[in-house]
Amino acid sequence: MIRFQDVHKSYRVDGRDVPALQPFNLDIADGEVFGIIGHSGAGKSTLIRLINLLERPSGGRILIGDTEMTALSEAQLRHERQRIGMIFQHFNLLASQTVADNVAFPLRLAGERDEAAIRQRVAELLARVGLTAHADKYPSQLSGGQKQRVGIARALANRPSILLCDEATSALDPQTTAAVLDLLAEINRELKLTIVLITHEMDVVRRVCDRVAVLDAGRIVETGAVADVFLHPQHATTRRFVNEALPEEAAGEQMPFAHVPGRILRLSFRGEATWTPALGRVARETGVDFNILAGRIDRIKDLPYGQLTLAMQGERVDDALASLRQAGIEIEEITPATEHHA
């Protein structure tokens, strides 16, 4: 468990305190993939660096398990840091060292002297990230995705219990991003380590995270399971992020549905409900007509979901809605008035 207790952070600029993070409390459970999403300048880089104390909080306590990080001496902190891996947007590899030496670096820093043991561990790690053939290359000879794999192998070298990802996919193309995220998900599953990642892309959160915190101007404005936050965003910032991840939906929100006859509804299906033909059955039973205005079916991590915006008309719309709710479908009514200002 990573626990933030009344933590806040401000920077001193020209003799004035500029707040970067407003006081907050946050718990991140062992073994989960926790996303922190925010625009640049929202404070997410600061937040993730508080965990390994690359940034010191201005107040409050940070605990990892039973260890109060904020109370450690320099030497103790260095020791704890070896148990926390970190990967970076720009990879931050040693350009003067080979891939194998980059991965061996944290082992050597931790005091490992047995070169045979180092070689064996490096070989294991490179096999895990699929870079066995590139051990003797230099970082400049690798693609962005390969560099990040070296970063991941290096971060895992000392068998950490936590992996921090600082915009780890932001410098990568979409295909490479997907491959790196799959690797992170696999590591999370197989090694049972906690992953904390920061990003400005909702799609990254949707693909790998279990829970998410939305950060806006130094404040955590929303926290919850990704599916809840994704399907029912509460805060305006969250809605903007969700809309970025759902281009069709975004277009749907902008559409002037006011002239569309009937009641405008948004239906959210999760898990098994996504695959059942509930809508057709209910329409037949109640005699309502519906017209699909916008929609999408996809996955949030391993959970299939669908979201449809429809216009529904007929005498028994309320019966139809009750019946759909019973089938496990979440329904929000969108009034034309909110639609105009959405």
Add this chain to the structure above:
Amino acid sequence: MSALLQSLFPHIDDWSEIGHACIDTLLMLGGSLLLTVLLGLPLGVLLYLTGKGQLRAMPKLYAVLSLLVNILRSIPFIILMIVLMPLTYVLVGTKLGIRGAIPPLVIGAAPFFARLVETALREVQRGVIEASQAMGATTWQIVRHVLLPEARGGLIAGTTVTAIALVGYTAMGGAIGAGGLGDLAYRYGYLSYKSDYMVVTVVLLIVLVQLLQMAGDRIVARYTRH
């Protein structure tokens, strides 16, 4: 052959003297460069580490070191040599010859080299240092295993520039009794109007500087991977 040399350089009757002067210059250069690097490298690392926003930022210490470096760099070398004569005598027991030249050469060049080291270290990506801190590296480990290897290209280039500056300094040193090619050019070429000595000396110095630069560039190319 010797007839040709005789007609081209009528005043030079003893070429072995030029050979000795060459060796003297190389000895002064080698000795002073070695000591300059040994002294300037730690000083440059210290300047870098104590600088604003760096790993061991100490504004007051940095200000003092920086001032000291600037003072030593602003004194023309020929004056520095004269000013340092008492200290030179204490350090090596003579003010003359190769040994007498080395202390002022080192004290003149080390601050210069230290600045080049500081600049080269600043070129190392901030993120790489942060990554090392995140891995639990000590400041010493970061200097030894991250900063110096990553800045290798810049450090070698800085050493080349310093070596070439030292060639110039040794020639100046010749004027006040340090020996070497500068001494030869000054005594025969300038004071005795034997301009052929001057020509030969200048050509040898040009060749030396060229060789140093070429060697430096080659080593940099070999160790730079970006």
